[in-house]
Amino acid sequence: MDANKNNKTISLGFVTVRHHPIHGYFGGYLIVNSLARPLEFHCTLPVQPTRAQQILYGSTLAEFVCGEQIARALVTKAKGTPQVLFSDTLAVLTLRHMQSIPMAVIEFPNGESSSLPRPECDRESYHRFKAFGKQFSVLPEFAEDSSEIQGLFDAQKSPLDLLEPFGRIEEALMEAHPATKAA
Amino acid sequence: MVPQNDALAGIAVESDWFSTGVETQTWTPLEAWSNDISIDFAESYTNDRIAFESLKVLPIQLSQTLPRTIGFAFPESPQWTAPEPKVARPAPPQVVHIDKDTNDPEFESDDDSETAKPRKSITRMRPPGDLVRLEDRLYYVLQPPMETIIQSAKLTFPFQPFPYQLEGIAFLFPRDAAILADEMGLGKTMQAITTIRMLLLSGELKNVLLICPKPLVTNWMREFKQWAPEIPLAIIEGDSAKRNWIWTNPQAPVKIANYELMMRDRDVFEANDLHFDLVVLDEAQRIKNRNSTTSEIVRSIPRTRSWALTGTPIENSVEDLVSIFEFLAPGYLRDDMHLKSLGKATRDYILRRTKDKVLTDMPPKLYRPAELELTGEQRASYRSAEEDGIVQLNEMGESVTIHHVFELVLRLKQICNFDPATGASAKLERLEADLEEIAASGQKAIVFSQWVSTLDLLGERLAKYNPLYYHGGVPSNKRDAVIDQFKNDPKNKVILMSYGAGAVGLNLQFCHYVFLFDRWWNPAVEDQAINRAHRLGVKQPVTVTRMMSLETIEERIHDVLEQKRELFNNLFAETGTPQNLGLSQKEIFGLFGLNVPKYQPKVA
Numbered sequence: 001m002d003a004n005k006n007n008k009t010i011s012l013g014f015v016t017v018r019h020h021p022i023h024g025y026f027g028g029y030l031i032v033n034s035l036a037r038p039l040e041f042h043c044t045l046p047v048q049p050t051r052a053q054q055i056l057y058g059s060t061l062a063e064f065v066c067g068e069q070i071a072r073a074l075v076t077k078a079k080g081t082p083q084v085l086f087s088d089t090l091a092v093l094t095l096r097h098m099q100s101i102p103m104a105v106i107e108f109p110n111g112e113s114s115s116l117p118r119p120e121c122d123r124e125s126y127h128r129f130k131a132f133g134k135q136f137s138v139l140p141e142f143a144e145d146s147s148e149i150q151g152l153f154d155a156q157k158s159p160l161d162l163l164e165p166f167g168r169i170e171e172a173l174m175e176a177h178p179a180t181k182a183a
Numbered sequence: 184m185v186p187q188n189d190a191l192a193g194i195a196v197e198s199d200w201f202s203t204g205v206e207t208q209t210w211t212p213l214e215a216w217s218n219d220i221s222i223d224f225a226e227s228y229t230n231d232r233i234a235f236e237s238l239k240v241l242p243i244q245l246s247q248t249l250p251r252t253i254g255f256a257f258p259e260s261p262q263w264t265a266p267e268p269k270v271a272r273p274a275p276p277q278v279v280h281i282d283k284d285t286n287d288p289e290f291e292s293d294d295d296s297e298t299a300k301p302r303k304s305i306t307r308m309r310p311p312g313d314l315v316r317l318e319d320r321l322y323y324v325l326q327p328p329m330e331t332i333i334q335s336a337k338l339t340f341p342f343q344p345f346p347y348q349l350e351g352i353a354f355l356f357p358r359d360a361a362i363l364a365d366e367m368g369l370g371k372t373m374q375a376i377t378t379i380r381m382l383l384l385s386g387e388l389k390n391v392l393l394i395c396p397k398p399l400v401t402n403w404m405r406e407f408k409q410w411a412p413e414i415p416l417a418i419i420e421g422d423s424a425k426r427n428w429i430w431t432n433p434q435a436p437v438k439i440a441n442y443e444l445m446m447r448d449r450d451v452f453e454a455n456d457l458h459f460d461l462v463v464l465d466e467a468q469r470i471k472n473r474n475s476t477t478s479e480i481v482r483s484i485p486r487t488r489s490w491a492l493t494g495t496p497i498e499n500s501v502e503d504l505v506s507i508f509e510f511l512a513p514g515y516l517r518d519d520m521h522l523k524s525l526g527k528a529t530r531d532y533i534l535r536r537t538k539d540k541v542l543t544d545m546p547p548k549l550y551r552p553a554e555l556e557l558t559g560e561q562r563a564s565y566r567s568a569e570e571d572g573i574v575q576l577n578e579m580g581e582s583v584t585i586h587h588v589f590e591l592v593l594r595l596k597q598i599c600n601f602d603p604a605t606g607a608s609a610k611l612e613r614l615e616a617d618l619e620e621i622a623a624s625g626q627k628a629i630v631f632s633q634w635v636s637t638l639d640l641l642g643e644r645l646a647k648y649n650p651l652y653y654h655g656g657v658p659s660n661k662r663d664a665v666i667d668q669f670k671n672d673p674k675n676k677v678i679l680m681s682y683g684a685g686a687v688g689l690n691l692q693f694c695h696y697v698f699l700f701d702r703w704w705n706p707a708v709e710d711q712a713i714n715r716a717h718r719l720g721v722k723q724p725v726t727v728t729r730m731m732s733l734e735t736i737e738e739r740i741h742d743v744l745e746q747k748r749e750l751f752n753n754l755f756a757e758t759g760t761p762q763n764l765g766l767s768q769k770e771i772f773g774l775f776g777l778n779v780p781k782y783q784p785k786v787a
Contacts, residue, residue, distance in 0.1 A: 027250070035335040036327035042254035073249035079256060160335075164305060164328060171307070172324045176253065176317060 010034040010152075013082035013101070014165040015074055017066040017089050018116035018173060024048035025119065026177060027070035028169035031080050036160045038168075042074045043176050062119040067094030075099055084149055088166045091121040093139050102145040102152075106162055107135040115170060134162060255318050257325070305330055306349040311358045312531040323357040336384065341409050344373070347541040352378045354534045359488045360511040362467070364535040367494040367711050368692075368718025369542070372406045375463055375492055380411040383436055388460040388488075390436055394481060395465035397441035398659050398684065403465070404439065419444055431455050442469055442477050449480045458485040467491035468707075470510055471503035482510050494714070495707035496533065497751050501525060504754075508532075526754055535755055538717070546724040548717050553613055553730045557599065560607040565598045565735060588772055592736055599732040600637050600701055610700055610730045611644055617728065621696050622648055622676040627669070628696035630679050631712045633703055638679040641700070649674045654681035666691070682708055685715065692721040699729045702740060706748045739774050 015029045023046040031040040049057075049065055057064045071092045075085070085103040087093065096103045105126075126137040129146045132153060138145040305328035310320040326332070329349040333340075344352075351374035355361055365371050375393075382388040395403055400418060407416055417435035419426055429438070430451045440448070451457065462484050464470065470478035489511045497503045501522065508516045508529070516528060538545055557565060572591040576583050601608045614630065621628050632638050635654050642650045651669050653662060662684075669678045670693060678685075678694075682703045694716045703709050709729075717725040731737045 027252075030325060032327070036331050038257045038322075038325040038327075040254065040256045041321060041325055042252050044250040044252050047250045070250055073252050076249065077252045077254055161305075161328075161331065164331070167305075168307075168325050168327075172321050175310075175320050175324050 011039060011080060011082040012160070012165075013075070013078075013085040014169060015071050015085060015087050015092055015095070016166050016169050017070050017092055017119055018170065019119045020046070020116055023177065023179060025065050025070055026116070026173050027066070027074050028173045029071070029074035029078060030165050030169050030172070031078060031082050032160075032165060034160070036165070040078050040080050041169075041172060042077050043169075043173055044070050044073055046177065059122045062091040062121050063094045063123065066091035066119050066121075067096075068098065071095040072098050075101075084152055086162060086165075088163070089118045089121075090123065090126070090137065091119045093126075093137070096139050096142050096145070102138075102148040103142070104136040104138045104145060104149055107137070108163060115174065132162070255321055257322060306346065306353050308353045308357055311361075313359075314357070329353050332381065336381075338377075338380070340377075344377070345370070345541070347536055348374050348377075351534060351536075352381070355490060356381065358490070358532075360490075360532055362491045362493065362496055362507060362511065362529075362533045364493055364496045364533050366535070366537045367714030368721075369536060369538060370719055371492045371494070372403065372465075373410050375465075375490065376407055376410040379437065379461070379463070380414060382461070383414060388436070390433070390459050391438070391461045391463065392459045392484065392486070393437060393439045393463045393465065394442060394445060395439065396469065397443050398662055399465060400439055400441055401663055402689075407437070419448070423447075427451060427455075430457065442481075445480045446476060449483070452484055458487075460486070461488040461490065462486040463490045463492065464510065465492045467493040467507050467510070468495050468498055468503060471498060471506050473506040473509050478506060478510070482513070494711060495751075496535075497754060498705050498707045499747070500750075501754065504529070522754055533755075542719075545719075546717075546721055548713065549724050549726045551726055551728045553610070553728050554733050555609040555613060555730065557732050557735065558602065558607040558609050558612075560602040560605045561598055561609065561732075564602050564604060565595060568594055568598055569736075585772075588774070592740075592774065595736040596701055597634065597637070599735050599737050600632070600634075601640055606640070609732065611641070613730065614641075614698060614700065615645070617696075617698070618645065618648055618677065625673075626696060627675070627694045628677050628698060629685070629691060629694055629712075629716060630677060630698045630700055631682055631685065631703075631709075632679070632700040633682050634701075635681060637700065638681065641679055645677055645679075648676040650677040650679050651675050652679050654679070654684045657684070669694075680712070680715075682712055685712060689715045690718060690720075691715040692718050695721070695723045695725050697725060697727045699727070702729070702731065702737060702744065704740075704744075706744045707751065709744075736774060 011031050011033055013029065013031050015027070017025055017027045019025055025044075025047040027044040027047075029040075029042045030038060032038055047065060047070055049061060053064070054061055066089060071087070072095055075095065082101065085095070085099075085101050087103070087105045088108060090105050093103065093105055125140055127140045127143040127146060128135060128137050129150075130136070131146075131150050136146065136149065307328050308323045308326050310323040314320050314323075327335070329352055333344075333349075348370055351363060351365065351371075355363060355374065355378040363371050363374060365374075379388065379391055383391070393403060400420075404416060404418065407414060414437055415435040417429050417432060417438045419429050419438060419440035421429075426444070426448055430448065462481070464481060470481055472478060491507050491511060493507070496507055501520075502518050504525070505516045505518050505520075511532065516525065520528070556562075569591075572594065576587060576591065579587060597603070600610060618628060630638075630641060630650075632641070635656055638652060638654055642652065649672075651665050653665050657665060665678070666689060669675050669691075678691075697713050697716050699709060699712070703712075713725070713727050717727075731741055
């Protein structure tokens with residue numbers, strides 16, 4: 001990735017999925033510019049895996065629903081293409097198999113929780129790296145994403161907080177699906 | 184992804200139980216597959232592998248439909264970086280460095296400990312309750328935190344805003360109708376200016392009208408220069424032709440007018456088809472009487488957004504608040520609404536914070552009641568006046584009016600200040616004693632009274648402290664100079680202020696002693712007066728001496744004032760219905776044990 005890209009052209013994608021015990025899975029996707037201002041937002045309607053899917057995908061159900069279904073639908077629908085995709089949900093990383101944008105999951109600091117739980121994921125093998133004071137994970141088969149991501153931000157002096165947009169997405173999901181507020 | 188359940192993968196093809204040549208497409212989402220069938224498969228396999236051999240399994244073509252989505256695109260704001268100011272600034276600007284923990288600027292940090300450090304709260308915009316469209320609501324929900332906007336837009340401030348001030352900005356930003364009702368001294372002016380600045384920069388506003396009391400125009404100019412130096416201002420002043428030109432001049436996005444001028448220029452809006460994106464009323468309690476001309480005029484200004492700034496949205500009764508809402512959202516509130524309903528209905532429109540809640544580090548206000556016995560001369564004059572007055576009121580019978588009662592109240596209050604025959608004053612004796620100590624320690628004091636005549640008398644008796652005057656008799660164009668002199672000249676130890684002129688808009692936080700020589704009719708105005716000294720930037724506790732003559736009308740009024748204070752607290756705390764809603768006629772007559780005659784006009 002071109003590290004000298006003009007700041008104004010930089011856009012970042014933040015995709016996340018939350019799980020509601022009654023309504024199922026909700027996904028949100030926010031594209032922001034280099035000043036963290038929103039450019040696009042997409043969210044899915046609630047997704048409830050069928051019993052058949054639960055049986056067929058077993059322990060990989062979350063990766064299938066979150067990454068291949070929800071995140072894929074969101075990224076496909078967006079008009080803009082960000083330089084990098086971030087998520088806070090490991091189960092979303094399987095999306096990387098289906099598109100070419102570098103992608104990483106950022107770990108939230110210990111003890112930081114969200115109003116709606118993030119789906120659990122059983123996969124254990126990730127390529128992990130630290131940058132900008134944060135811990136990142138990428139799929140091992142896309143380990144080169146780590147250097148691309150670090151290269152992108154080495155050139156940036158934006159004060160953007162990479163964890164903060166997930167809070168916005170979560171609030172937007174609750175606005176779009178008010179029933180989830182009671183969870 | 185290939186399904187992970189090996190057993191089911193093996194049984195999916197009808198012709199060959201053990202074939203591994205399963206086509207991947209067979210295993211896409213099973214939207215049409217009934218739960219019953221799948222459960223049968225699983226249970227059968229678990230219980231008895233042999234049982235499968237008798238089952239007939241059919242391949243099902245599964246849909247590859249992705250979940251449905253809804254989406255919105257937001258236009259990039261035209262400009263979010265403040266241009267360099269064209270005018271000279273009073274002080275060198277500082278780029279605000281938002282607290283690292285608050286904004287978490289990890290781009291500049293490679294510190295591993297960041298991951299373990301809990302992140303502090305951030306200030307988000309929230310859509311107002313009356314915003315209905317999801318797209319509009321999401322526009323605000325999805326905006327970055329205030330800290331990020333300020334930092335990324337490189338907005339410069341003379342000093343770092345407090346977190347509660349950022350919350351105030353986040354509150355005002357998305358609202359078409361809002362009351363910022365922070366306690367005096369918390370920086371309502373700065374919050375309003377910064378929000379206006381951000382809305383102008385983001386292109387959401389093009390022209391703003393700010394209306395304030397005339398003495399505060401220069402204060403607003405000064406604050407704009409400090410907090411938003413790049414914004415051109417137009418002050419509505421001068422003769423009719425000049426004002427007309429200023430009103431219609433599109434060059435300055437922010438116009439500042441005073442309430443008094445609005446009376447004269449009421450026809451300008453209609454004649455010139457003016458429309459404002461935002462109208463801000465400072466000291467909005469000025470429109471608490473909705474039948475006043477001022478209120479009618481400001482309500483008639485064509486506008487999109489309406490904000491009211493006031494530390495005292497209720498001075499006397501809830502009708503004050505209803506009147507302000509007639510400007511914000513006509514018809515939204517009614518006078519007869521129950522207090523709790525009123526609190527609920529206004530919750531989304533009003534933001535009120537008090538110093539004790541948000542400025543825990545701020546030096547406190549120390550109240551020191553000075554409950555004084557009248558001097559012998561004063562007591563004699565007081566008794567005589569009260570007895571004579573009550574006799575007169577009683578003799579008037581049904582013809583007595585509220586004004587007659589007020590006259591007696593005022594006469595008695597003046598005697599509490601000074602004996603009219605001898606000039607004796609228990610309050611002055613106490614004040615002189617206190618001032619001697621204050622002046623000796625190099626400090627200064629503010630003395631408030633409701634009468635200019637009392638201030639004049641005080642000025643004569645306190646001559647050795649070189650008192651300055653700030654009241655309605657001082658021309659408005661000389662008032663700033665008075666304040667400057669009081670601030671800078673060490674010889675002037677005292678400033679004598681009337682509640683009317685000195686209670687609002689002044690910054691006197693260098694002064695740590697306030698004397699209320701007599702009491703005003705409502706506690707909100709007294710609080711405004713006290714907060715001239717006790718406001719942001721104050722370095723020491725502010726000592727407030729409330730003077731009250733015992734066993735006089737002042738003591739009885741004090742009890743009523745306390746009830747009013749309770750009303751205010753009750754509305755904003757929604758803790759219940761107060762017993763009294765202000766200084767009612769019954770209470771005023773009751774000060775002298777009189778009953779209200781029939782057919783009295785209502786007095787607030």
